[in-house]
Amino acid sequence: xxxxxxxxxxxxxxxxxxxxxxxxxxxxxxxxxxxxxxxxxxxxxxxxxxxxxxxxxxxxxxxxxxxxxxxxxxxxxxxxxxxxxxxxxxxxxxxxxxxxxxxxxxxxxxxxxxxxxxxxxxxxxxxxxxxxxxxxxxxxxxxxxxxxxxxxxxxxxxxxxxxxxxxxxxxxxxxxxxxxxxxxxxxxxxxxxxxxxxxxxxxxxxxxxxxxxxxxxxxxxx
Numbered sequence: 001x002x003x004x005x006x007x008x009x010x011x012x013x014x015x016x017x018x019x020x021x022x023x024x025x026x027x028x029x030x031x032x033x034x035x036x037x038x039x040x041x042x043x044x045x046x047x048x049x050x051x052x053x054x055x056x057x058x059x060x061x062x063x064x065x066x067x068x069x070x071x072x073x074x075x076x077x078x079x080x081x082x083x084x085x086x087x088x089x090x091x092x093x094x095x096x097x098x099x100x101x102x103x104x105x106x107x108x109x110x111x112x113x114x115x116x117x118x119x120x121x122x123x124x125x126x127x128x129x130x131x132x133x134x135x136x137x138x139x140x141x142x143x144x145x146x147x148x149x150x151x152x153x154x155x156x157x158x159x160x161x162x163x164x165x166x167x168x169x170x171x172x173x174x175x176x177x178x179x180x181x182x183x184x185x186x187x188x189x190x191x192x193x194x195x196x197x198x199x200x201x202x203x204x205x206x207x208x209x210x211x212x213x214x215x216x217x218x219x220x221x222x
Contacts, residue, residue, distance in 0.1 A: 005219070007161040008102060009152055009184070012113040014171035017123060018092055019085050020192040023048060026081035030073065031059060045192075049174045050114050050145035052077065075118065082122050089126055092189065094212030099132045101220035110135035110155040112168070114145050135159055147174045149182035156182070167219070176201045187216065 014020040028044045031037040037059055039047070047058055052074035056065055065073065102109060109132055113120060117138050124130050135158035142150045156163045168179040171189040179186040180203040187206045188198055198204050208216055 005167045006165040007108045007159045009110045009155045010169045014191045018191045022085040030077045051139045093210035098211040108159045112137045112151040112155040146178035152182040
């Protein structure tokens with residue numbers, strides 16, 4: 001952590017909540033049972049990054065679904081994910097205290113996620129988190145998904161903070177690559193991916209399993 005930080009930007013799924021297994025399951029059933037993709041669970045995991053429409057474009061080819069059909073399928077997938085995950089919905093250990101400590105220190109925070117607002121609202125409203133975030137950048141707010149830096153650069157601009165002074169919390173290689181492309185350091189949550197999947201990214205400064213990690217808590221100590 002060799003640059004002074006002034007703001008935090010959080011990815012959402014797999015970074016604030018440990019829900020990626022539920023997304024894999026929802027995608028697996030939609031792609032295979034309803035759309036006949038015949039993918040293994042591991043193949044689904046590899047493909048499920050970026051906007052939902054981009055996932056379907058990668059698997060079935062661009063233009064296979066109309067915009068309206070892609071939106072309908074996307075919402076159907078998210079409704080199934082939410083119904084399955086709601087009984088388990090909670091922040092990753094230590095994050096609640098971390099957010100409150102950051103707020104007490106007046107550290108501006110944003111969410112930069114490839115999730116649609118429907119899913120971001122699901123988390124923020126059920127866990128009462130809106131007070132912590134002065135900016136939210138969703139899939140609907142960008143033209144280009146991660147690993148393009150647009151999500152994180154837009155979040156930094158909304159926080160009125162130079163990119164090099166933002167710390168990004170991520171769980172996925174494509175997200176860390178987006179942070180690198182934005183000129184930002186990244187802290188990685190190992191909720192779904194192994195450390196060796198991030199070896200090519202020089203902007204990773206720390207791997208953590210939870211926010212109660214002692215080194216991470218030092219970021220918000222007074």
